[in-house]
Amino acid sequence: MQFKDLQLNKPILKAIAAKGYETPTPVQEKTIPLVLEKKDIIASAQTGTGKTAAFALPILQLLFDKQDAGKRAKKIRALVVSPTRELALQIEESFKSYGKFSNLRTTVIYGGTSIEPQKDILKKGVDILVATPGRLLDLHKQDCIHLNLIEVLVLDEADLMLDMGFIDDVKKIERLCPKAKQTLLFSATMPPKIAELANSILKNPETVDTTPSTSAAKTIVQKLYYVPKQKKMELCLYLLRNTLKGNILIFRRTKFGIAKLEKTLKKNNYNVASIHGDKTQKDREASLNKFKDGTVNILIATDVAARGIDINNLDAVINFDIPNVSETYVHRIGRTGRAGNTGNAFSFCSADEKNYITNIQKLINTIIPVEENHPYPLDPKAKPQIHKTPGKSKHKKGRKSEASKKKKKRWY
Known part of the structure; x- marks a missing residue:
């Protein structure tokens, strides 16, 4: 037609x-x-x-x-x-x-x-x-x-x-x-x-x-990297130096994560811009225009800031943080490989994100190929990090220090 x-x-x-x-x-x-x-x-x-x-x-x-x-x-x-x-x-x-x-x-x-x-x-x-x-x-x-x-x-x-x-x-x-x-x-x-x-x-x-949201475009080459959380930054730099070329969109979950990654990449002489919900409209537009006109070739974004943005000729998407909502993965990687072009999607998975990958693979009905040939592999036995709730003392309830006992006034 x-x-x-x-x-x-x-x-x-x-x-x-x-x-x-x-x-x-x-x-x-x-x-x-x-x-x-x-x-x-x-x-x-x-x-x-x-x-x-x-x-x-x-x-x-x-x-x-x-x-x-x-x-x-x-x-x-x-x-x-x-x-x-x-x-x-x-x-x-x-x-x-x-x-x-x-x-x-x-x-x-x-x-x-x-x-x-x-x-x-x-x-x-x-x-x-x-x-x-x-x-x-x-x-x-x-x-x-x-x-x-x-x-x-x-x-x-x-x-x-x-x-x-x-x-x-x-x-x-x-x-x-x-x-x-x-x-x-x-x-x-x-x-x-x-x-x-x-x-x-x-x-x-x-x-x-028209497009079931459960399928990822056939034109996208997906790769999964298992990597310790604290080594994701090094893996990102390694791929930028050795594998990735062209225009790259990197997804992070928080604006704090974006700021940290942007600072590191700039320190390593990469041309980077970023967008997230806390930036002013003027700054967001400036970042996006720099990426579209080729002044910078790396854009770091949160999901909300990047949803619906139309970027032509995007060579790769990096999921620096794996999304906890499986459909989000499909939206993210769908920004590359458009209009019949091929694109790449690289996902960095730490021990505590393995469940997200399981759910994503169920949704897209595909096993994402794992890339083992990289310098920062995750130990298969690595356990998810358990974050202690702040404010909880390791001491037993009711335990008093010697100093506080001495200060206590006796009634007798």
């Missing part, structure tokens, strides 16, 4: 051709006709499957007939709610490039940056709004956003919005839109709370399931 078979109009087809796309991905092929038929949709699609175009193209087509309203007369008719600023910016960029031969206006609003310029853009009138939940509700409270004319509502990366604690905000936003709207919900996984949300807000939805 080609894009021209999907009933898209000439200006949109021209924009797609300008981007060099010819054939739609499975999620686009299944979703676009349903959106054009104005159906509600629950789509289970992983990042990297082309899902932004799956909703952006048909939305542009649906709004096309009313595009010539004067700028001030433009009202928000499509709303895309996105969990992170980076993802929101990417979605806005997609709408702008697919709609460049139309008069439809798209803008993006998100927190962590000045609210005034966003108010000015909204005053000028927009057709399509991409927003993070918090800033959207702030602007609505200030009477700068009206959602009473929304025709299409898109909830993107719904499971991540749940993880980030936005689910109540999302419900509030949905209630502010008209009842008669079309709703499209995209989620990489379907936890019970997301299924519950979908049931409560969607009307007779069609289900699109």
